[in-house]
Amino acid sequence: DSGVTQTPKHLITATGQRVTLRCSPRSGDLSVYWYQQSLDQGLQFLIHYYNGEERAKGNILERFSAQQFPDLHSELNLSSLELGDSALYFCASSLRAGAVDEQFFGPGTRLTVL
C-alpha cells in the first residue's frame, strides 16, 4: 500500500458526461501528479500540483482540469467525455516537487465511457 488513495475505484459513464476523480496524497506529501494510462498511449503525465499551485502540465486536454485543495487532496475533472477517455487514471504524490522526489502511485480509477 503506497499510502495514496483514489476514489472511486471504478466509474462507468456515458459520452458527454462529466466526472470527478479524487486523490488523497500520502500524509506529509505536498505534490500531487495525475497520469492517464490507456491501451494505445501507455502511461502519460497530465498535470502536477505542489502545495496548491500548478507546477507542470503535460498532455492534458482542455476538457480536463484539476486542482489541489488546501488540505492537499486533489481532484481531476473530466468533462464532455468521449469514448477515447476510457482509461486508468493514476494519482501519485511526492514529498516535495524536486526532480528526484520519489513518486508514490495510488491504485488508480478505471474510467469506462460508453
Place this chain on the structure above:
Amino acid sequence: GENVGLHLPTLSVQEGDNSIINCAYSNSASDYFIWYKQESGKGPQFIIDIRSNMDKRQGQRVTVLLNKTVKHLSLQIAATQPGDSAVYFCAENISPNAGNMLTFGGGTRLMVKP
C-alpha cells in the same frame, strides 16, 4: 488485469534465471531515470532510480545500467521469482528544472515460469 490488451513486448524467463529488461529513452537532456513495476490491478511501484552522472546502480536483486551515449537504460533482476511477474516501465524526468514530470516508456511484460 488492467494491462491485459496492451501490446507490450514480453520477456519470458525461468524462475531462478536472471532477467534483463531494456529501455530506450528519448531526451538527451534527461538527468534522472526510474524503473517502475506494475502488477495487475495496481499502480506503478518504484523499483530503483539512477542519476545521469552514474552508469550503474545496484539495489536488492536489481541493477540499473545507464548508457547515455546511446540513450539506453536496462534493468537487471537477479534470480527472478514468480513475484517478479509484472509490467516494467522505465521513466525519465525530462524537465527537472520545471516540475517533476515523468515520461514513461512503453513497458515490458515479464513472465516468470515456475
